[in-house]
Amino acid sequence: MQQALGELVVETRGRGFHEVTSRIAGWVRETGIGSGLCTLLLQHTSASLLIQENADPDVRTDFETFLAGLVPDGHPDFIHTAEGPDDMSAHIRATLTGVHLGVPVRDGRLALGTWQGIYLWEHRTRPHTRRIALHLIGERSA
Amino acid sequence: MQQALGELVVETRGRGFHEVTSRIAGWVRETGIGSGLCTLLLQHTSASLLIQENADPDVRTDFETFLAGLVPDGHPDFIHTAEGPDDMSAHIRATLTGVHLGVPVRDGRLALGTWQGIYLWEHRTRPHTRRIALHLIGERSA
Amino acid sequence: MQQALGELVVETRGRGFHEVTSRIAGWVRETGIGSGLCTLLLQHTSASLLIQENADPDVRTDFETFLAGLVPDGHPDFIHTAEGPDDMSAHIRATLTGVHLGVPVRDGRLALGTWQGIYLWEHRTRPHTRRIALHLIGERSA
Numbered sequence: 001m002q003q004a005l006g007e008l009v010v011e012t013r014g015r016g017f018h019e020v021t022s023r024i025a026g027w028v029r030e031t032g033i034g035s036g037l038c039t040l041l042l043q044h045t046s047a048s049l050l051i052q053e054n055a056d057p058d059v060r061t062d063f064e065t066f067l068a069g070l071v072p073d074g075h076p077d078f079i080h081t082a083e084g085p086d087d088m089s090a091h092i093r094a095t096l097t098g099v100h101l102g103v104p105v106r107d108g109r110l111a112l113g114t115w116q117g118i119y120l121w122e123h124r125t126r127p128h129t130r131r132i133a134l135h136l137i138g139e140r141s142a
Numbered sequence: 143m144q145q146a147l148g149e150l151v152v153e154t155r156g157r158g159f160h161e162v163t164s165r166i167a168g169w170v171r172e173t174g175i176g177s178g179l180c181t182l183l184l185q186h187t188s189a190s191l192l193i194q195e196n197a198d199p200d201v202r203t204d205f206e207t208f209l210a211g212l213v214p215d216g217h218p219d220f221i222h223t224a225e226g227p228d229d230m231s232a233h234i235r236a237t238l239t240g241v242h243l244g245v246p247v248r249d250g251r252l253a254l255g256t257w258q259g260i261y262l263w264e265h266r267t268r269p270h271t272r273r274i275a276l277h278l279i280g281e282r283s284a
Numbered sequence: 285m286q287q288a289l290g291e292l293v294v295e296t297r298g299r300g301f302h303e304v305t306s307r308i309a310g311w312v313r314e315t316g317i318g319s320g321l322c323t324l325l326l327q328h329t330s331a332s333l334l335i336q337e338n339a340d341p342d343v344r345t346d347f348e349t350f351l352a353g354l355v356p357d358g359h360p361d362f363i364h365t366a367e368g369p370d371d372m373s374a375h376i377r378a379t380l381t382g383v384h385l386g387v388p389v390r391d392g393r394l395a396l397g398t399w400q401g402i403y404l405w406e407h408r409t410r411p412h413t414r415r416i417a418l419h420l421i422g423e424r425s426a
Contacts, residue, residue: 001143001279001285003320003422005390036145037181037277039321039386043397045337050237053187058222062230063237065219070212070354077349080342088346095334095347095381097237102181102244102386104277106147111275113185133395135321135388137279137285137421138145143285143421178287179323179419192379195329200364204372205379207361212354239379244323244386246419248289253417255327279421280287 004031006134012047012122015086017060020132021118025110027134034108036138040118041100043131046090047122048097054117063121067093090123097121105138146173148276154189154264157228159202162274163260167252169276176250178280182260183242185273188232189264190239196259205263209235232265239263247280288315290418292324296331296406299370301344304416305402309394311418318392320422324402325384327415330374331406332381338401347405351377374407381405389422 006027010018028038042049053059071092074085081088101118104111112118120130148169152160170180184191195201213234216227223230243260246253254260262272290311294302312322326333337343355376358369365372385402388395396402404414 001145003285005319005388005395035147037179037279037321039388041387041395043395043400045335045397045399051187051241052237053233056222056224059230059233062217062220062222063234066213066217066234069219071350075346075350077353078346080340080346082340088343091337091343092347092350095336098240098382099335100386102242102277103183104147104181104275106275111147111183111185113187113273115187116185131397133388133390135386137321143287177289179321179421193329193383194379195375198364198366201372201375204359204362204364205376208355208359208376211361240382244384245325246289246323246417248417253289253325253327255329255415257329258327 001139002033003137004033008132008134010120010130012128012130014127015122015125018120019117020120024118028105028110028136029108031136032140033136033138034141036105036136038103038105038110039135041133043133046094046124047120047130048094049099049101049120050097051101051116051118053115055115086125093123143281144175145279146175150274150276152262152272154270154272156269157264157267160262161259162262166260170247170252170278171250173278174282175278175280176283178247178278180245180247180252181277183275185275188236188266189262189272190236191241191243191262192239193243193258193260195257197257228267235265285423286317287421288317292416292418294404294414296412296414298411299406299409302404303401304404308402312389312394312420313392315420316424317420317422318425320389320420322387322389322394323419325417327417330378330408331404331414332378333383333385333404334381335385335400335402337399339399370409377407
């Protein structure tokens with residue numbers, strides 16, 4: 001049994017989805033661990049890390065539409081407003097959609113479903129540098 | 143230290159909760175690993191995997207009531223509509239309630255609380271075949 | 285490779301956030317495992333365990349404001365009401381914000397971002413005794 005620690009840096013372009021599946025799969029391959037568990041933790045509180053459909057991009061558009069309605073920017077009752085109208089809404093969006101994932105690894109690949117992709121969802125309107133802490137534990141061969 | 147990989151297939155009966163606690167506990171027992179960490183990943187984007195109360199079934203009824211109001215089927219602003227009015231709402235319900243879990247294993251048993259059960263929540267109105275990828279790492283005896 | 289199992293007991297003061305970061309970091313240090321993966325599972329269905337900003341306490345106030353509006357206590361359509369108006373809302377708040385976390389450990393420390401803290405969020409209005417099951421797997425030195 002062995003383990004590997006890593007980090008993925010993502011430069012976001014402002015609010016929206018950034019797919020990271022292939023970069024994470026590449027890191028898993030580089031470790032040489034073919035069977036095990038891969039854990040991802042996004043080290044920020046105003047962006048999220050989630051699994052969603054990787055086929056029709058309309059799904060991501062509808063997610064933005066829905067969340068913008070559910071957690072309005074500039075909500076009149078919020079008091080944490082010093083960093084702008086998208087700051088507190090970004091914190092809430094991050095908590096509702098999550099910042100960590102655990103994905104089994106089989107035959108050297110992430111055991112995702114056919115239509116699943118891993119996305120970093122930036123909730124701030126301006127671009128940010130985001131870091132994902134990676135951990136993998138397992139064995140070289142299954 | 144050793145690990146095991148597995149899969150659980152659940153045939154859902156359409157929208158609603160399907161408890162999987164005992165099937166997962168059975169798989170853990172079969173592996174012979176008595177102490178460790180069990181990770182579950184649902185390989186779909188329109189159903190979810192969550193821990194909730196296993197006592198009063200009214201809790202699950204109220205969850206359905208609440209989510210149906212929060213994420214309406216056939217939302218007029220959604221554009222991902224080709225697969226029916228329950229498709230995009232199912233994706234959003236899945237992301238808000240999660241698709242993966244990590245549960246410590248102690249003395250051969252899942253370290254759940256007294257009132258906790260593990261549920262697959264089908265969000266599509268029609269029955270589906272759903273797969274949960276399983277991973278367990280640990281030791282034979284504590 | 286080695287592992288450790290533990291438990292953290294938190295006495296809550298009723299609805300609100302209770303930071304547990306330093307207690308969990310202390311437990312990790314005591315195990316002597318300096319590099320690995322720490323998993324936390326809250327063994328309850330009416331409180332949650334989440335990562336959020338640890339700087340401005342206004343963030344937590346706004347979270348309370350938002351969730352109280354999103355999931356009203358005493359919702360007229362709920363039927364699980366025997367334990368009071370805050371019971372069913374607490375279950376839903378718990379599921380929307382999560383009950384488990386996986387955090388990589390590097391150089392003996394939780395690999396959290398600068399502004400991230402781990403919180404137990406009590407959703408019931410009365411104080412409760414809450415238990416978090418802990419699991420850590422890894423190596424003594426990185």
